[in-house]
Amino acid sequence: MSNKEQAQRAGAGQERGTQQMANRKYADGADVCIVGAGAAGGVLAYELAKAGLRVVVLEAGPFWDPQRDFASDELEMQRLAWQETRLVAGKDPLRLGHNNSGRGVGGGTVHFTGVFLRFHESDFMTKTIDGVGEDWPITYQDLAPYYDKIEREIAVSGPSYFPWGAFHGPYPYPVREPISANAQLFREGCEKLGIESVVAPLAILSAPFDGRPPCINRGFCNQGCMPNAKYSGLIHHIPKAIAEGAEVLSDCMVTEILMAGDRVSGVLFSHNGLMHRQMARVVILAGFVVETPRLLLNSATSRFPDGLANSSGWVGKAIMPHSSHDVYGRFPEEVRLYKGTPVLALTQHFYETDRERGFARGYTLSAHGSRPVSMAGAIATEREDQTFLWGKQLRETMLDYNMYARITLVGEVLPHPDNAVTLSEEKDEYGMPVAKVTFSYQENDRKLYQHAIGQMKRIMEAMGGKPEHVVSDTAHLMGGCRMGNDPGQSVVNEFGQSHDIPNLFIAGASTFVTSSGSNPTNTVMALAARTADKLIEAMRQREV
Amino acid sequence: MAKHSRYPSYDVWEQHQNWDVHTRQVVGARKMPQIAHRYLQQAEALLLQAIVSVLVDDHRLEVLTFVVAHLDDSLASTIGESQRKVGVPPKKELYRLGLAGVEAESHALYKTEFAALTAEQQQEVLRQISTGNVTDAEAWSQVAPVDFFKKLLHDTVQAYYSHPIVWSDIGYGGPAYPRGYVRVEKGLTDPWEARANVE
Numbered sequence: 039m040s041n042k043e044q045a046q047r048a049g050a051g052q053e054r055g056t057q058q059m060a061n062r063k064y065a066d067g068a069d070v071c072i073v074g075a076g077a078a079g080g081v082l083a084y085e086l087a088k089a090g091l092r093v094v095v096l097e098a099g100p101f102w103d104p105q106r107d108f109a110s111d112e113l114e115m116q117r118l119a120w121q122e123t124r125l126v127a128g129k130d131p132l133r134l135g136h137n138n139s140g141r142g143v144g145g146g147t148v149h150f151t152g153v154f155l156r157f158h159e160s161d162f163m164t165k166t167i168d169g170v171g172e173d174w175p176i177t178y179q180d181l182a183p184y185y186d187k188i189e190r191e192i193a194v195s196g197p198s199y200f201p202w203g204a205f206h207g208p209y210p211y212p213v214r215e216p217i218s219a220n221a222q223l224f225r226e227g228c229e230k231l232g233i234e235s236v237v238a239p240l241a242i243l244s245a246p247f248d249g250r251p252p253c254i255n256r257g258f259c260n261q262g263c264m265p266n267a268k269y270s271g272l273i274h275h276i277p278k279a280i281a282e283g284a285e286v287l288s289d290c291m292v293t294e295i296l297m298a299g300d301r302v303s304g305v306l307f308s309h310n311g312l313m314h315r316q317m318a319r320v321v322i323l324a325g326f327v328v329e330t331p332r333l334l335l336n337s338a339t340s341r342f343p344d345g346l347a348n349s350s351g352w353v354g355k356a357i358m359p360h361s362s363h364d365v366y367g368r369f370p371e372e373v374r375l376y377k378g379t380p381v382l383a384l385t386q387h388f389y390e391t392d393r394e395r396g397f398a399r400g401y402t403l404s405a406h407g408s409r410p411v412s413m414a415g416a417i418a419t420e421r422e423d424q425t426f427l428w429g430k431q432l433r434e435t436m437l438d439y440n441m442y443a444r445i446t447l448v449g450e451v452l453p454h455p456d457n458a459v460t461l462s463e464e465k466d467e468y469g470m471p472v473a474k475v476t477f478s479y480q481e482n483d484r485k486l487y488q489h490a491i492g493q494m495k496r497i498m499e500a501m502g503g504k505p506e507h508v509v510s511d512t513a514h515l516m517g518g519c520r521m522g523n524d525p526g527q528s529v530v531n532e533f534g535q536s537h538d539i540p541n542l543f544i545a546g547a548s549t550f551v552t553s554s555g556s557n558p559t560n561t562v563m564a565l566a567a568r569t570a571d572k573l574i575e576a577m578r579q580r581e582v
Numbered sequence: 583m584a585k586h587s588r589y590p591s592y593d594v595w596e597q598h599q600n601w602d603v604h605t606r607q608v609v610g611a612r613k614m615p616q617i618a619h620r621y622l623q624q625a626e627a628l629l630l631q632a633i634v635s636v637l638v639d640d641h642r643l644e645v646l647t648f649v650v651a652h653l654d655d656s657l658a659s660t661i662g663e664s665q666r667k668v669g670v671p672p673k674k675e676l677y678r679l680g681l682a683g684v685e686a687e688s689h690a691l692y693k694t695e696f697a698a699l700t701a702e703q704q705q706e707v708l709r710q711i712s713t714g715n716v717t718d719a720e721a722w723s724q725v726a727p728v729d730f731f732k733k734l735l736h737d738t739v740q741a742y743y744s745h746p747i748v749w750s751d752i753g754y755g756g757p758a759y760p761r762g763y764v765r766v767e768k769g770l771t772d773p774w775e776a777r778a779n780v781e
Binding site for chain 1: 583584585586587588601602604605608609636637638639640652660661662663664665666667668672705708712731732735736739740741742743744748749751752753754755756757758759760761762763764766767768769770771775776778
């Protein structure tokens with residue numbers, strides 16, 4: 039079968055499973071083995087395969103077929119998330135699963151909202167500028183060409199002028215229109231208060247591109263896009279990587295990294311209950327913030343007793359979510375939060391540090407759609423005041439579902455070493471220790487989200503609504519294998535290469551040093567493209 | 583807050599011919615839930631149905647049957663819980679212990695089983711559990727009442743607001759593939775969406 043045919047078949051579902059193992063392309067060894075087919079893994083697979091390297095991607099979850107596997111339904115599509123149980127602890131135990139992780143080819147990009155922001159210059163140097171967090175080993179300028187590349191490559195739509203940060207547009211594709219009632223109201227409310235807002239830059243098509251249609255405002259971005267208007271690794275990078283010769287093995291859970299002396303030699307993985315090996319010259323871990331540290335810690339050897347790549351002791355440490363509180367406000371007229379792309383308007387007016395506010399760093403606010411399951415679940419059980427809403431009160435509130443608007447926070451959370459992924463005593467179905475994820479907000483984080491809640495209420499009132507429900511939530515995960523120049527204080531260098539093991543790389547949000555106040559996917563993909571460039575060069579020079 | 587549906591003549595299921603096949607199957611299956619349970623014992627299932635009815639303030643059997651069937655499915659399933667707080671029992675145990683706890687609290691407060699209580703008494707039992715102020719502390723020695731209440735409420739609400747009858751109640755347009763939404767701006771609705779009764 040040609041690569042192209044294989045790419046077309048890529049979505050063809052379950053029978054893939056048995057066939058793929060009988061016809062492995064690189065069973066005798068690959069140049070690069072990538073663990074995880076998400077936002078970072080997809081970019082790397084495509085770039086490395088295009089450069090002529092023999093690439094194998096191992097993905098724990100299935101190879102989705104959007105037409106057959108996705109549905110316009112919240113409950114059913116919870117399976118796009120990583121649902122395996124993790125233990126959570128700390129003062130503010132995280133909600134995981136659909137909240138921040140993906141499982142299956144495409145990873146989190148299959149169910150992200152598509153908000154596609156760049157970090158600001160200040161995000162890479164919070165220690166220098168604000169005396170908090172830590173500086174990255176790179177600056178915005180190092181990443182700018184890769185932001186350009188990724189945005190062009192997937193035809194990001196956005197406004198002709200973006201007012202904040204270092205990049206002001208224009209975006210490759212025209213801004214999305216029309217925008218939803220919720221987004222309209224948000225922009226009007228901001229305008230009244232003198233707060234600038236824009237239509238969101240999105241990895242969602244505003245016009246045809248690469249054989250895919252523009253968005254039809256179906257509104258189920260978080261449940262998996264069925265028309266293929268929203269970017270995901272599943273429909274873009276992975277099929278292109280396969281067409282370039284990469285092999286993608288789905289339903290393959292990597293349980294251990296194999297070592298030969300001081301170097302990585304491959305990985306051990308489970309498929310349908312049987313263990314297999316994939317040997318490779320280079321291994322790239324792109325399994326996100328919980329699984330990448332878990333794998334490193336679980337692969338400890340007598341030579342590396344505290345886990346691989348962990349001489350610094352920083353593996354698993356300084357994980358960060360975004361604070362992502364929601365304010366629901368009730369209106370005298372219908373808003374209908376279910377219609378249209380969930381996030382169509384946002385403001386970064388509160389993004390940079392303003393010392394008068396009494397805390398460092400800042401946040402993005404978005405007009406954010408909501409569907410009955412997520413709204414009812416949140417206002418019933420995740421209230422900021424820690425009470426529950428149920429019975430008659432819940433029913434009568436939800437009878438007004440169509441009268442509600444919603445604003446959502448993406449707030450910077452500073453890194454703290456106590457917020458960490460560790461191994462618990464419990465074992466999962468593969469016999470691996472279950473991850474324990476500990477998280478507590480620190481003082482600056484709390485002041486930041488309290489300020490944001492105040493501003494969200496103020497905007498909601500300016501929109502003409504009455505703020506009625508404040509939901510406590512988080513979004514995204516970052517950190518746990520942070521990059522840095524000092525091998526004693528970080529896990530990988532600026533390219534994602536382990537300080538300890540030169541042919542082991544880490545890609546994705548786990549290498550983030552700080553969280554920023556922006557949705558992270560653009561930065562995840564830009565960093566992956568930068569790692570790909572470096573790795574191609576290094577492999578050509580036989581440096582790794 | 584509204585006391586009654588703003589959209590009494592709206593039935594979202596009438597649109598199902600316009601939905602993609604997979605979505606139609608997924609949502610349609612909720613209209614014909616299994617009655618045989620896989621994890622819950624018969625008495626537990628009946629008790630759970632009585633509790634669910636109070637939590638969502640609804641007595642329509644077709645909806646409650648689906649919610650309980652969905653909860654039972656999830657209890658029988660090997661799919662993980664996404665996360666579990668350290669110290670909270672696994673979901674299967676949490677439900678079994680919690681349901682027994684509700685019955686114990688009912689007996690402690692009213693000397694009879696939960697299903698035999700008046701609506702107000704049932705609410706009172708659940709209110710005690712939701713705030714952690716239980717009378718029979720012995721019955722809750724292995725599970726914190728608030729942990730159970732939160733999980734149960736969360737799972738119940740997610741299932742309840744997935745039923746097409748409830749979507750119709752609240753005027754949710756629901757599935758929109760392949761046709762999408764055309765009129766998304768303020769004040770605009772596509773012809774097939776719910777229209778509020780003009781009072």
